[in-house]
Amino acid sequence: MQFKNAAAVAVLSSVLIQNPVQAAEEILVENNKNVDMVVSIYNNNLGFVRDTRNVALGAGLNSIAFEGVASQIKAETAVLTGSGVNVLEQNYDYDLLTPNNILEQFVGKEVKTVIQNPTTGENIFDKAVVLNNNYGAPILRFSYGVEANFPGRVVYDKVPSSLRVKPTLVVNLNNADAGSKNLELAYLTNGISWKADYIAEIKSDEELGLNTWITLNNETGADYENATVQLVSGSVNQVYDAVNTVRPMLQMKMARGAMMDGAAVMETGSVERASLSDYYLYTLPHKTTIKDKQSKQVSMMNLENVKYEKEYVMQSPLYISVGARSSDFEKSNPNVVFKLKNEKSANLGEPLPGGVVRFYEKDARQNLQFIGESRIEQSAVGEKIDLTIGKAFDVFAKGKIVNIRSISENISEFDVEVAFTNASEKVKKIVFEQNIYDKWDLLKESMKSEKKNSSTLKWRFDLPKNEKKVLTYTVRVTRNK
Numbered sequence: 001m002q003f004k005n006a007a008a009v010a011v012l013s014s015v016l017i018q019n020p021v022q023a024a025e026e027i028l029v030e031n032n033k034n035v036d037m038v039v040s041i042y043n044n045n046l047g048f049v050r051d052t053r054n055v056a057l058g059a060g061l062n063s064i065a066f067e068g069v070a071s072q073i074k075a076e077t078a079v080l081t082g083s084g085v086n087v088l089e090q091n092y093d094y095d096l097l098t099p100n101n102i103l104e105q106f107v108g109k110e111v112k113t114v115i116q117n118p119t120t121g122e123n124i125f126d127k128a129v130v131l132n133n134n135y136g137a138p139i140l141r142f143s144y145g146v147e148a149n150f151p152g153r154v155v156y157d158k159v160p161s162s163l164r165v166k167p168t169l170v171v172n173l174n175n176a177d178a179g180s181k182n183l184e185l186a187y188l189t190n191g192i193s194w195k196a197d198y199i200a201e202i203k204s205d206e207e208l209g210l211n212t213w214i215t216l217n218n219e220t221g222a223d224y225e226n227a228t229v230q231l232v233s234g235s236v237n238q239v240y241d242a243v244n245t246v247r248p249m250l251q252m253k254m255a256r257g258a259m260m261d262g263a264a265v266m267e268t269g270s271v272e273r274a275s276l277s278d279y280y281l282y283t284l285p286h287k288t289t290i291k292d293k294q295s296k297q298v299s300m301m302n303l304e305n306v307k308y309e310k311e312y313v314m315q316s317p318l319y320i321s322v323g324a325r326s327s328d329f330e331k332s333n334p335n336v337v338f339k340l341k342n343e344k345s346a347n348l349g350e351p352l353p354g355g356v357v358r359f360y361e362k363d364a365r366q367n368l369q370f371i372g373e374s375r376i377e378q379s380a381v382g383e384k385i386d387l388t389i390g391k392a393f394d395v396f397a398k399g400k401i402v403n404i405r406s407i408s409e410n411i412s413e414f415d416v417e418v419a420f421t422n423a424s425e426k427v428k429k430i431v432f433e434q435n436i437y438d439k440w441d442l443l444k445e446s447m448k449s450e451k452k453n454s455s456t457l458k459w460r461f462d463l464p465k466n467e468k469k470v471l472t473y474t475v476r477v478t479r480n481k
Contacts (some may be wrong), residue, residue, distance in 0.1 A: 007302035007304045008173070008209070009074045010369045016031055021140050025063065026063045026064075026170070027056070027062060027064050027344050028065045028067060029053050029064060029067065030067055031063070035052045035053055035054050035182055036050075036052040036226070037049070037051050037052070037224055037226065037227040038050045038223065038228045038229075039227045039228070039229050039230070040230045040232055040281075040368070041192055041193065041194045041216065041231050041232065041288070042192070042193075042232045043193070043195075043232070043233065043353075043354075044193075045191065045192070045193045046189070046190060046191055046193075047189050047191075047192035047220065048186070048189075049069075049070065049185075049189060049224070050184060050185075050186045051066075051181055051184070051185045051186070052182050052183070052184045052206075053134075053182070053185070054180055054181070054182055054183075055180065056180045057085070057175045057178060057179065057180070057181055058178050058181070058433050059176070060175065061088075061172065061173075061174060062169070062172070062173055063170060063171070063172050063176075064171045064172075064183070065168050065169070065170045066169040066170075066171065066185055067164070067166050068166045068222055068223065068304050069120050069166075069167050069168065069169045069187070069222060070187070070189035070191065070220035070222040070254070071167045071188045071220065071221025071222065072189050072190040072191035072221055073092065073187050073220075073323055073358075073380065074186070074187065074188040074189060074190065075092045075187075077170060077187050077188040078092075078185065078186070078187040079185075079186050079187070080089060080171050080173070080183060080185050080186075081183070081186075082182060082183040082184065083181055083182075084175060084177055085173045085176070085181070085183070086173060086175075086176075087171060088172050088173055088174055089172040089176075089246065090169065090170070090172070091170045091171075092165045092168075092169050092170075093169075093170060096376050097159060097164065097416040099136060100133070100135075100136050102156060102160065103130065103133050103136065103138055103154065104133045105160040105162065106154075106473050107130050107131070107132065107133055108130065109130060110127055110129050111127070111128060111129075111130055111140075111154050111155065111156055111157075112125060112126070112127060112154070112157070113125070113126045113127065113142075113152050113153065113154055113155065113182070114152075114153045115150075115152030118318070127143075128143075128147070128150075129141045130154075131146065131355070134148075134247075137149070138150065138154060140218035149231060155348050157334055157374075161467040162437050163425055167221060167222070168184075169185065171185075173353070178334055188218050190215070190220070190221050191218070191219040191220035191221065191318070192219070192290075193217050194214055194215065194217070194231050194410050195215050195217075195355055196212055196213070196214055196215075196300070196352075196353040196354065196356075197212070197213045197358070198211065198213075198355055198356065198358065198376065199212075199357075199358055199360065200306075200338075200357050200358065200359045200360070201359075201361070201370075201418045202361040202362075203305070204307065206309075207305045207306060207308070207309060208306050208308055208338075209302075209303065210302075210348075211257070211301070211302050211303075212299070212300040212302075212352075212355075213298070213300065214231065214282075214297065214299075214300045215295060216229070216290055216295065216296045216297075216298070217294075217295050218290045218291065218292055218293070218295075219292070221292055222292055223267050223291050223292050223432045224289065226287050226289055227287060227288060227289065227290065228284075229283070229284045229287075229288060230281055230282065230283045231282040231283075231284070231353070232280070232281055233280040233281075233351070254473075261391065272279060279388045280351045280353070282353070284298055303347060303348065303350070304347070305347050306340065306347045306348055307341075307342050307345075307347060308339060308345060309338075309339045309429070310336065310337070310339070310429065310462075311334045311337045311339060311429045311430075311431050312335070312336060312337070312392050312395050312428050312429060312430050313334055313337050313388075313433070314334035314335070314430070314452035315398060315430040315431050315433050315435070316332075316418070316434040316435065317329040317399075317433065318399060318400075318401055318412050318416060318434065319402070319424045319437075320416070320434065320435075320440075320475060321437040321438050321477060322390070322410060322411070322412050322438050322477050323412075323479075324402070324404070324412075324414075325399075326400070326401045326404060327400070327401055328398070328399065328400030328401070329398060329399055330398050330399075331397075331398055331452075332396060332398070332399075333393070333395065334391065334392050334395055334397075334430065334431075335390070336372070336388065336389050336390050336398075336450050337386050337387065337388050337389075337431075338374075338386075338387045338389065339386055339387075340384070340385040340387070341384055341385070342380070342383045342384070342385060343381065344383060350381065351382060352376060352379040352382055353378055354376060354379075354386075355375070355376060355379040355421065356373055356374070356375055356376075356377070357373060357374050357375070358370065358372075358373040359372050359373065359374075359389050371389060371390070372389025374387035374388050374389050392428075394422070394424040394471065395420070395421070395422050395428050396421055396423075397418055397419060397432070398419055399416065399417060399418030399419065400413070400416070400417060400467070401416055403415040404414065407476070411478050412476070412477050413474060413475070413476045413477070414471050414474065414475050414477065415472070415473075416434070417471045417472050418432065418471045418472075419468060419469070419471075420432075420463055420468060420469045421467075422463040422464065422465055422467055422468070423466065424465060424466075425465050425466070426462065426465055427462050427464055427465055428462070428463045428471050429461075429463075430461055430462070431458065431459070432458070432471065433457065433458050433459075434456065434457045434475075435456050436455055436457065436477060438477045438478060438479055439478040439479075439480055440476065440477050441475070441479070442474075442475055443451055443458065443476055444473065444474045445471075445472070445473040445474075446470070446471055446472045446473065447459055447461055447471055457473075457475075460469060
């Protein structure tokens with residue numbers, strides 16, 4: 001099969017054959033008459049639709065019109081399969097029946113007109129020829145002259161065969177034997193997406209509950225009736241060109257003007273998880289209908305007693321480098337970081353799609369309060385997850401470079417002092433990091449550090465409730481040559 005794309009016409013694909021395809025009576029297959037439908041939805045505004053419909057075919061040439069395919073279909077990707085059928089030609093008709101389109105089709109043709117008598121209310125009929133569409137305000141030629149601002153209505157005697165009520169894929173095929181057959185139409189479409197949202201409720205200082213909601217958003221221009229929905233976690237590569245982006249860009253502009261006409265919530269159930277090539281595949285537990293211009297939510301997983309640790313992470317504002325001057329800071333509050341391990345021992349151990357995690361905790365009156373949010377990246381089993389939700393109010397530090405000694409033109413020593421305060425009623429796990437911008441050696445320190453990387457020192461320590469701790473350290477810095 002050889003596919004040809006054209007910017008100005010809606011030819012989906014065609015097979016070069018020796019004899020031209022003869023006209024056959026069109027068989028209309030409505031969108032809600034499907035036998036089975038599976039929709040795979042990707043993270044990057046992409047869906048793969050597999051739509052199986054039962055169609056009564058005659059022997060020989062048949063013309064099948066699949067009404068209600070996605071208006072954002074990637075037409076060149078469509079494939080039709082069925083037992084004993086040979087596809088000869090496929091056409092995607094997206095010139096839809098609208099007031100402007102039908103008026104355009106009647107330019108140069110005669111139409112009926114109706115105007116109402118303002119006194120009696122009687123309808124007065126006449127005939128006119130449409131001279132120009134004029135962007136929906138037609139210029140009409142009557143027997144008495146030309147009207148540029150006709151105050152009445154235009155009536156058409158028929159709907160042009162070139163206009164469709166819904167986007168339609170017309171397939172001309174050769175069928176080996178007459179009878180009812182299941183035909184599967186598969187295609188890619190833009191305009192459908194999914195995202196994950198997590199609700200983390202703090203249960204104790206060590207455990208939380210983690211609920212995952214999936215939100216599906218459909219703006220493809222098609223309804224997916226009673227479909228099996230699969231979600232692919234990961235970003236698949238797509239190739240774009242000028243031809244394929246003309247129509248989707250126009251449709252996106254149209255879609256921006258339309259509001260979401262509804263939202264739905266699916267029943268909860270067990271989501272099936274499986275690997276797929278280098279991605280991960282989630283299959284929702286129930287078949288569902290996703291309407292065009294609809295957002296739908298489904299519960300994906302509810303995990304209890306998920307273990308976590310909470311750290312208070314602070315980056316030193318002090319600048320340490322050869323030639324630097326003495327500096328200080330009066331107050332620095334640490335980031336609050338929730339640390340999880342995606343493993344069974346922590347009551348996780350599930351592949352987690354990327355999304356936003358919102359944290360909640362009960363106050364002294366047992367009222368649930370929102371305490372911050374963070375984005376989780378797609379996380380495989382075994383990964384460590386750090387989620388920063390905000391800054392601590394009752395933990396802070398102040399520090400200064402106490403002394404700088406110039407050993408030589410390229411070597412300096414820095415004495416640093418940082419005081420940490422915990423004004424809360426709980427012990428805090430502090431992580432303090434100091435960046436150093438030249439080659440360095442740590443000469444002494446009051447608390448044990450670790451080397452995070454070639455330019456960063458890190459200290460970890462517990463800060464008791466309602467107490468202070470002072471960290472001192474001396475660093476020798478050599479200018480990088």
